[in-house]
Amino acid sequence: MDTNTTIGTPVDFAINAVDPGPVPHWINGGPVLSSDGTSHAVLNPVTGGPGATVSLGTVVDVDVAVRSAAGAAWQWRKMASAERASLIGSLARLIRENLELLVTLERAETGKPRAVAEAEVRGAAEYFEFYAGLSHLPQGEVINVVPDQHVYTLREPFGVIGVITPWNIPINQAARAVAPAITAGNVVVVKPAESTSQTTVALARLATEAGLPRGVFNVVLGRGDVVGDAIVHHPDVRKVAFTGSVAVGQEIGRVAADRILPLTLELGGKSANIVFADADREFAATEAVRAFTTNAGQVCSSGTRLLVERSIHDEFVDRVVDIASGIRPGVDMGPMITKGQFDQVQDYFGVARQEGATVALGGTMAREPHLEGGFYINPTVYTGVRNSMRIAQEEIFGPVLVVIPFDGEQEAVEIANDSEFGLVGGVWTQNMARAIRVSEALEAGQIYVNTWSTASVQTSFGGQKRSGYGREKGIEALNHYTQLKSVTIALR
Numbered sequence: 001m002d003t004n005t006t007i008g009t010p011v012d013f014a015i016n017a018v019d020p021g022p023v024p025h026w027i028n029g030g031p032v033l034s035s036d037g038t039s040h041a042v043l044n045p046v047t048g049g050p051g052a053t054v055s056l057g058t059v060v061d062v063d064v065a066v067r068s069a070a071g072a073a074w075q076w077r078k079m080a081s082a083e084r085a086s087l088i089g090s091l092a093r094l095i096r097e098n099l100e101l102l103v104t105l106e107r108a109e110t111g112k113p114r115a116v117a118e119a120e121v122r123g124a125a126e127y128f129e130f131y132a133g134l135s136h137l138p139q140g141e142v143i144n145v146v147p148d149q150h151v152y153t154l155r156e157p158f159g160v161i162g163v164i165t166p167w168n169i170p171i172n173q174a175a176r177a178v179a180p181a182i183t184a185g186n187v188v189v190v191k192p193a194e195s196t197s198q199t200t201v202a203l204a205r206l207a208t209e210a211g212l213p214r215g216v217f218n219v220v221l222g223r224g225d226v227v228g229d230a231i232v233h234h235p236d237v238r239k240v241a242f243t244g245s246v247a248v249g250q251e252i253g254r255v256a257a258d259r260i261l262p263l264t265l266e267l268g269g270k271s272a273n274i275v276f277a278d279a280d281r282e283f284a285a286t287e288a289v290r291a292f293t294t295n296a297g298q299v300c301s302s303g304t305r306l307l308v309e310r311s312i313h314d315e316f317v318d319r320v321v322d323i324a325s326g327i328r329p330g331v332d333m334g335p336m337i338t339k340g341q342f343d344q345v346q347d348y349f350g351v352a353r354q355e356g357a358t359v360a361l362g363g364t365m366a367r368e369p370h371l372e373g374g375f376y377i378n379p380t381v382y383t384g385v386r387n388s389m390r391i392a393q394e395e396i397f398g399p400v401l402v403v404i405p406f407d408g409e410q411e412a413v414e415i416a417n418d419s420e421f422g423l424v425g426g427v428w429t430q431n432m433a434r435a436i437r438v439s440e441a442l443e444a445g446q447i448y449v450n451t452w453s454t455a456s457v458q459t460s461f462g463g464q465k466r467s468g469y470g471r472e473k474g475i476e477a478l479n480h481y482t483q484l485k486s487v488t489i490a491l492r
């Protein structure tokens with residue numbers, strides 16, 4: 001790295017510090033404050049009061065981070081894959097060893113129940129474990145079809161990858177992109193959401209402790225329209241992996257069109273969960289509730305449109321409402337992670353009223369005295385919903401379910417596919433021929449039959465339609481973090 005570069009002040013930063021000052025960026029293997037010294041206070045979603053103070057990065061910070069990454073790119077790319085695997089495996093081990101700290105940091109910013117935060121941190125470790133085991137991939141092919149020519153292909157890393165993540169599952173989403181990206185020989189500059197920065201910085205710190213060379217894993221904190229925008233525009237960033245809203249995905253897409261910049265876009269969803277009359281109804285009802293209340297509904301793959309065969313509609317809805325009414329905000333379900341999200345969900349309660357939907361459960365913020373000030377929403381179920389209503393078409397991103405009756409398989413598929421999104425679909429039936437037909441007909445990147453959202457890190461994940469393109473997870477993600485090169489050698 002160019003040592004003359006202006007860089008923010010290096011600071012001490014331990015992930016277990018009681019008062020670490022502003023959470024710093026992680027650039028070139030160490031913690032630094034912003035080049036202009038600015039930071040902001042994040043709101044604590046549990047109390048509504050002040051939370052951590054976090055550095056706000058600048059265009060200069062992004063430039064320093066990208067140049068640091070670019071400086072490390074060749075060394076990382078040329079490292080023997082077994083050595084890279086060993087370092088990535090060490091990072092996974094450090095995540096597990098620091099589980100308590102990471103869970104504490106994740107909960108401090110998101111207010112999630114302990115079990116939820118713990119599953120996310122374990123999941124982050126799993127990404128690095130899984131990809132460390134695949135470090136001998138990706139490989140090319142030999143394609144010798146022309147006489148007197150030896151032709152082979154190589155899967156090469158892009159170089160610097162910009163990773164931009166949302167606030168709902170912070171450490172897990174950072175790991176989901178970073179693990180395959182660095183395994184494929186890329187270096188990264190990660191920008192987490194403004195409100196949930198700490199575990200991503202902690203992850204980068206652990207990467208340095210694990211022995212990853214300086215510059216391989218950088219984190220720049222701050223605003224999307226400053227830091228995120230600077231990453232997407234930086235000429236040395238060769239690919240961007242974005243997880244977030246459709247609107248920001250579109251903005252990034254416009255920049256990418258000008259730059260011919262490859263993207264992976266993991267965007268929103270309004271996923272249909274279809275329950276036929278012959279389903280195991282008790283299990284289906286339990287899973288239907290889990291599908292929209294996990295992480296308080298702040299999951300892109302939430303099952304938020306429940307389509308129920310008309311003959312069992314009333315009975316099934318009663319059971320769903322019964323189970324969902326036992327989910328306690330503040331105990332089983334965390335708050336909305338940002339104030340903006342808290343306000344948005346309540347705005348949709350107003351939309352539901354205007355559209356004439358019937359409240360079967362909730363439709364309110366949680367008002368218990370011990371939750372006062374926090375951004376808590378009660379589990380909410382609407383019936384009397386038509387699929388054309390805004391509450392059935394737009395992603396609310398809270399614990400809000402709309403229920404729509406259907407008659408027969410064809411109508412179920414038509415309603416499910418009548419959506420701009422295409423992330424996940426659920427099918428509940430004992431008729432396997434129907435399960436296969438419906439799975440094929442649904443326009444979504446992931447289908448779950450008689451279960452909901454239980455896919456592992458080994459299974460590819462991504463959207464169709466406005467839910468995005470490209471794939472994370474699985475072996476597939478490695479291919480998305482490489483570019484093909486063919487080499488043709490004349491044998492003379």
Ligand code: NAD
Nearest residue numbers: 165166167192193224225228229244245248266267268300
């Ligand atoms: P968001 O789009 O507002 O922000 C996502 C990230 O983009 C943040 O880090 C933000 O700072 C950054 N950003 C904002 N403007 C930018 C710009 N102009 N240039 C570059 N970066 C910019 O999303 P959010 O509110 O943080 O997260 C919620 C959304 O994320 C939901 O729509 C949800 O469905 C989606 N999501 C999708 C997946 C998936 O895998 N498909 C997973 C989780 C969340």
